[in-house]
Amino acid sequence: MKRFPTTVPGLDEILHGGLFEGGVYILEGPPGAGKTTLANQIAFARAERGGKALYVTMLAESHSRMLQHMLGQSFCKPELVNASVLYLSGYRELEEHGLKAVVQLLRGELARHQAGLLIVDGLVVETSPERPDEGVRQFVHELQSLASAMGCTCLLLTSGHGRSIDAEQTMVDGIFSFEDYTYQWRSERRIQVRKFRGSAVERGKHTFCITDHGLRFFPRLEGLPSTQREDRHGAPTLPLGVPDVDAALLGGGLARGSSTLLVGRSGSGKTVLGLSFLLAATPEEPSLMLAGTETVIELVRAGAQCGLPVAEAVKRGGLGIHVQGSEDEALDEIGHKLLRLVDERGVHRVVVDGLAVLADTVAFPERGYRFIGRLLRELKVRGVTSVFTLDPAAMAAATGSRDPNGDGLAAWFDNVFHLTRHDDAPDRRRLTVGKLRAARAERTAFDVRLDTSGLTVV
Structure with a gap:
């Protein structure tokens, strides 16, 4: 069977290559979940x-009004409207003569335009006697016959108003469920592929966001196939950035590709130590900081x-700083970003300044713990040496005091360092090596x- 790639970022990865030509797929979910935007994309x-593509709307709202909203998306090209993307209303046929007329x-329209993609947006099954189950089953069967005969992929969008399409779901090739999940004051959009004929898919729920460029999906990181990369050449160790500490670490620093957890309270010097580690990078082997709370100006x-x-270092290209925005991003969205x-810039060193x-x-x-484990593995197979900082107070606030010291997280890291302040000497710190995996320290x-x-041993 021939695949039909959607080219939507992340979606084909979830579907292991895309939809199948001639398949009929239901996209179900509440209004505003992103179904219409995805179909247009x-x-x-x-x-x-x-x-x-033939886009047929079944709702009282005209397709011209819907198109006005789509014009704000970068993927919507006005010159393609009614030339290659054809919009048609089926509302009158549905109201006056029912599904057979649709x-x-x-x-007729598929035969006329020879469209390879058919989208039916807004099918609602009411519980009235005029539209029994048999009529809807027949409608879906006719769609399958049309799709198969013309090699046309069909997307059937339904909000689930009235009575959801239950009986005929077993007849379609795929069912995608959308939801806008709310937890306390936060929310995230999710998709689950409940059914997909012809191929395995990434199971479970995956997050996505709606941007000015359309939808972008973020497959659950720990569910993806293992990544295999070629080993990067270079020195077997990378200096941490404090000369006397590096001298005490056999090999002169952290093992290339290792992961380090740096634990300390706010103001203990974690960010400074992270910057010291990153500043040893070069434009040929650049570094990256994912900053949680501080801006670029504040870090400079x-x-x-x-x-x-x-x-x-930023000007030379040896150091890149990405400040995590205040927007409500999902866990996988941050990880994939x-x-x-790392891949786009060829990064060799990473500091995530703030596990919170x-x-x-x-x-x-x-x-979260399994996600961190997979994220660290993905960095390791890329040959990236990483340092993650953890502030117990910030961790407690983010998790509701669930393991604020990161004791459970520490098992995933190769190395663990603790940085503490001396109460009687504001400029003094104590750096302790709590764990070294496959390494030794004098x-x-x-x-x-x-x-x-900076940080210097006294």
């Missing part, structure tokens, strides 16, 4: 590849106060000073 993508309309200022040339930045950024998401209480505790020279 797929239609215009098909048109840009030289195909035709089938006749679709058959903090670096300057400690003698760290952050601004120069980080991996995408990941913990303060809807899905973290259920699967010393496990260091008294350090944080001043205009």
Whole structure:
């Protein structure tokens, strides 16, 4: 069977390659979940590849009004409207003559335009005697016959108002369920592929967002196939950034591709140590910081106060800083964004400054620890050496005091360091090596000073 790639970011990855030509698929979910936007996005993508799409609306609202909203999306190309993406209303046929008249309309228009994609938007099954189950089953059967005969893929969009399409769901090739999940004051959009004939899919629920460019899907990270990458060449270790500490670590630093958890209260110097680690990078082997709370300007200022040339490193291209926005992003959205930045920039070192950024998401209480484990593995197979900082107080606020010290998380990391402040000496810190996997250290505790020279062992 020939695949029909949607080209929607992340969706074909969930479907292991896309839809099948000639298949009939139900997209079900509440109003505003993104079904109409997704269908239009797929239609215009098909048109840009030289195909035709027929979009039939079954609602009282005209397709012209719907199209006005679509024009704000970057994928909507006005020159393709009614040339390769054809809009048609089937509302009158449905109201006056029922589903049989709609089938006749679709058959004639498909034959006329030779469209490879048919979208029927707004089918609602009422509980009145005039529209019994048999009529709806016959409608879906006719759609399947049309799709099969003409090699046309069909998307059937329904909001579930009235009575949801139950009896005929077993007849279709796929069922995609959309939901707008709300947890306390936060929400996230999710999709689940409940049925898909002809291929395995990524099971479970996956998050997605609606942007000015259409929908973008984020497959559940820990459910994806294992990534295989070629080993990166280079020094077997990378310096942490504090010379005397690196000298005490056998090999001169952290093992390439390892992961480190740096635990400490706010103000203990975690961000400065993270910047010191990243600043040893070069434009040929660049580094990346995912900042949770501080802006680029604040990081540049903090670096300057400690003698760290952050601004120069950013200008040269050796250091990239991505500030996590205040928008309500989903856990997988953040994870996929980080991996995408790593791949696009060829990053060798990563600092995630604030695990609370990941913990303060809807899905973290259920699967956050497994997600972290998979994220670390994905960084490792890319040859990326990573450092994640953890503030116990911020972690407690994000998780409701669930393991605020990260004891459960520590098992996923190769190395664990603790950074504490001396109450009687504001510029003094204590750096302790709590764990080293497949490595050794001549010393496990260091008294350090944080001043205009950065972190130095005293």
